[in-house]
Amino acid sequence: MITFLTAEKLACARGERRLFDGLNFRVKAGQALAVEGANGAGKTSLLRLIAGFLAPLSGRLIVKIADKEDDDAEERGKLVGWLGHQDGLKPQLTVAEQLDFFASLYRSKAGAAVLEQVGLARQADLPCRYLSAGQRRRLALARLLVSRRPLWLLDEPFAALDVNGQGLVAHLMAHHCGEGGIIIAATHEPLGLSNESLKL
Amino acid sequence: MQFLFRYANPHNFMRLSGAVLPFFALATVLCLAAGLYLGFSVPPDYQQGTTIALLFIHVPADVVAEAAYGAIALCSLLSLVWRHPLSDTAARAAAPFGALFTALGLITGALWGKPMWGTYWVWDARLTSFLLLLFLYLGYMALWNAIEDETRAARAAAILALVGVVNIPIIKFSVDWWSTLHQGESIISGKIAPVYLWPLLLMMTGYMLLFATLWLIRIRTAIMERRARNLMQGGPA
């Protein structure tokens, strides 16, 4: 359970272009942070930076758990539940196979309950190539739930989802924060939670 | 190490290299001239006749070919581990010259071999190893060119160079093993009479200086190109 995630004077560049500089924020347990900005402003780069994929040009990201503080990128990555632009789904594998794979990979278990929760229970044995865009996102959400990670990094969580889907996302996010998790989401739309906002 | 980092700043590097370059160039010309003169005035070898002169052009080329890869590997290490800023540029700049000297070694080796073996190429262990070295250079340069993002290309090439340098002794060993398996003895044997030693050393020094001169010029050119690009984009020089 993460107590705080703090960013101190973060600077990030993509190739030769500087995306942002001197970024500061703090998110505490149970809070959500919405990252807003135009396309190309660096929302995804910020998420990738927090996940530990990118190294910042300068500045630090500190994770505080109980009394301990750590700014190591790889350690931070082990706390991240990632919902990226892309689906990460193999067309040849079925929904259940896909979820079981990620569950085992993350040392977790995927019961039928999770598929129920996201509304994919009937599609369990369907190869992923036959899923609609909305269904693919729901599977990605199931994967997120199964990973059981405290820090959720969501890139456009409402994309490709219908009204029901968006309601599902909002519900899952509220539940996650309610349990003390942290959410940082890059989004064009309001999260529907009482959250902080960061404009890039 | 401190010394290396003091000249990591492109500005300082340009100053130092600018000062040193004329001397390098002069020394290169002197060594090569003296080496060639002595080399061609040496008495003909009883076995190989006048083609022994090719020894003075072939062996130094091989020496530089290997030294250049070593230099690239060292720069790659500096780049990956210590993040030395100029080392990527330096490594990339050295590669074409390394490849050229390797090719020169192969061509002169073949020319030297024709009178001795009757044919241009007999898969001698040394020449075969250098053929593989040429491919290593080509792969290294191809990787640099293929990846668009320069920072990523630099780091990928650095990893490849380090993997290559670890493999080179293994490759040489395996080619030697292969040669003894199939041919029994290595064909180019290595006893050098003293009268050949001086010209050879002079030529080796001359080639090294030639490489160093060309390398410095190329690094300077790369730095100036980057400055020009920055100016055109409207950023700092």
Add this chain to the structure above:
Amino acid sequence: MSPFAILLLRDTKLAARSGGSAALALSFFALVATLVPLGIGPDLRLLARVAGGVLWVGAVLSALLSLDRLFQGDFEDGSLDLIALSPLPLELTSLAKIAAHWLSTGLPLTLLSPLLALLFNLPGPATGFLFVSLLIGTPAVSAIGAIGASLTLSLKRGGLILPLIILPLLSPVVIFGAGAVSATLDGLDGTGALELLAAFSFAAVLLSPFAAAASVRLNLGS
């Protein structure tokens, strides 16, 4: 099941399922073994002499066919991000992928080799050495191939550079592998070559995951 095992299982399943890897590699291998006699003539004694080298080169090229997708598939659809964030360190991820590649190409190629050796009139004992040398050496092909695959995973046409990068590095494998067969044909003992091959393979499989992981990290950071 452990994260390592599940990744190994998934990658092997994917390679088998897409109908791609194994079948393609085997067909290519068989085609090479067919084209060479067409090229050099059906002199059985000559074919037996070249069998070791031809089949080894054929095996390496066949294994190469599926290497460029080793990391690229997961990179392109975003799975690699998720795998990198899992408890499995990238070094073990690379090792799992190397193992999966070997199971779906190297091993089937090795199993097919005695049949192809027949086409080349290779005598029994030499065929035995060919089989063992492929068994020991193909893991090195997958391992070193993985380094090339991870360095080029962001390239659309990366498949063209991959052979250029890794084939020189694979020369010891071809030399020792084919050398074991040649030695046997000459009445010498091929076990020396096999031992050298085993040492190289062992080192390659042990060390390649580190280089591959470094390259993957490099490519994820963008």
